[in-house]
Amino acid sequence: MSKFKKKKSGGTPGISTASLPDIVFMLLFFFMTATTMKDSDLMIENRLPKADQTAKLHKKNYIMYIYVGKPKANYANKLGGSDRIQLNDKISSVSDIRSFVITERAERNSEDEKYLTASLKIDKEVRMGLIQDIKTELRKVEQLKVNYTTNKGNPLD
Amino acid sequence: MAKREAPEVNAGSMADIAFLLLIFFLVTTTIGVDQGINRLLPRYEENPPVPPINERNIMRVLVNRDNQLLVNERPMDIRELRQAAIDFLDNNGAQQCSYCQGKKDPNSSDGPDDAVISLMNDGQTTYETYIAVQNELVAAYYFLRDRESMRRYNRKYTEIEYIANDPASKAVDGLIDDLQPKVKLIQDLYPMRLSEAEPKKN
Numbered sequence: 001m002s003k004f005k006k007k008k009s010g011g012t013p014g015i016s017t018a019s020l021p022d023i024v025f026m027l028l029f030f031f032m033t034a035t036t037m038k039d040s041d042l043m044i045e046n047r048l049p050k051a052d053q054t055a056k057l058h059k060k061n062y063i064m065y066i067y068v069g070k071p072k073a074n075y076a077n078k079l080g081g082s083d084r085i086q087l088n089d090k091i092s093s094v095s096d097i098r099s100f101v102i103t104e105r106a107e108r109n110s111e112d113e114k115y116l117t118a119s120l121k122i123d124k125e126v127r128m129g130l131i132q133d134i135k136t137e138l139r140k141v142e143q144l145k146v147n148y149t150t151n152k153g154n155p156l157d
Numbered sequence: 158m159a160k161r162e163a164p165e166v167n168a169g170s171m172a173d174i175a176f177l178l179l180i181f182f183l184v185t186t187t188i189g190v191d192q193g194i195n196r197l198l199p200r201y202e203e204n205p206p207v208p209p210i211n212e213r214n215i216m217r218v219l220v221n222r223d224n225q226l227l228v229n230e231r232p233m234d235i236r237e238l239r240q241a242a243i244d245f246l247d248n249n250g251a252q253q254c255s256y257c258q259g260k261k262d263p264n265s266s267d268g269p270d271d272a273v274i275s276l277m278n279d280g281q282t283t284y285e286t287y288i289a290v291q292n293e294l295v296a297a298y299y300f301l302r303d304r305e306s307m308r309r310y311n312r313k314y315t316e317i318e319y320i321a322n323d324p325a326s327k328a329v330d331g332l333i334d335d336l337q338p339k340v341k342l343i344q345d346l347y348p349m350r351l352s353e354a355e356p357k358k359n
Binding site: 017018020021024025027028031032035036037049050051052053054055056057058059060062063112115117119120122123124125126127128129131132135136138139140142143144145146147148149150152155156 | 168169171172175176178179182183185186187191192193194195196197198199200201235236278279280281282283284285287288289291292293295296299315318319322323324325355
């Protein structure tokens with residue numbers, strides 16, 4: 001009679017999954033830090049043009065977004081086929097920009113106001129007539145800092 | 158009496174919970190595009206005053222509805238625009254500018270202080286072309302400013318400008334106070350006088 005039992009032979013040992021939560025948490029934290037929250041669902045097409053003389057935008061809370069483009073295919077029935085402006089969640093007209101800028105300003109404290117930048121996310125097929133109207137409107141409310149948001153790349157090819 | 162052992166918490170479902178969170182964040186977030194061309198719009202005036210500018214100090218860039226370029230009444234390929242703008246801004250026709258390296262052509266601009274680039278689009282020009290033209294013109298200014306900044310401070314202008322305007326720089330004592338005058342000086346040496354006329358409506 002032996003005191004020590006012989007180890008059972010045969011049968012593969014199971015793989016330990018104890019570190020799985022750690023791995024997943026690592027991924028989770030990566031995505032939490034590297035990405036930003038989607039704040040509005042775009043109803044318009046938004047393929048940005050390319051440019052290489054770009055500067056990085058500062059922190060997100062100093063930015064307001066103005067989207068311009070043709071309505072997406074599934075909204076085309078309701079919104080038509082011409083270029084439209086989207087502010088936050090709703091399709092707007094040029095005259096709404098004034099109140100939009102004032103609301104955005106009111107949400108920040110006065111010290112941050114001078115850093116506030118309007119990021120213009122405009123589809124590359126949009127015609128300049130509409131963009132000029134938007135710029136005139138921004139100038140009228142004294143929102144003079146703008147950023148033509150683009151993708152990185154050479155615009156010439 | 159035997160001590161009762163504390164029962165262990167089963168951590169087997171921890172992975173599931175973490176996966177759930179991970180998938181939630183994957184779906185609700187985007188990797189943002191947060192870069193672009195920064196420009197400062199001019200203040201709105203009902204009837205903007207027309208300053209007297211000598212004709213040779215203006216470089217007129219016209220973009221028509223078919224996205225073609227006309228620079229000083231001559232058609233130009235967009236690939237040549239950057240060098241043309243640099244030559245124009247850096248020309249130093251009046252020979253007053255000590256840091257310029259231009260050709261001193263008497264028929265081109267007097268100096269970077271006087272040189273104005275006037276950009277006019279048609280209402281039907283596409284935004285893509287507009288950005289390409291903006292990009293080339295801004296590149297010309299940044300090229301000259303970077304060159305001057307490298308000569309004086311051995312740092313790129315674009316770099317010190319970004320730091321000086323970053324709200325996060327307020328945390329470092331004296332950083333903004335140090336960089337702001339440098340940025341201002343370079344801006345004064347090559348002022349960005351890029352005016353945009355209202356496009357023709359048709």
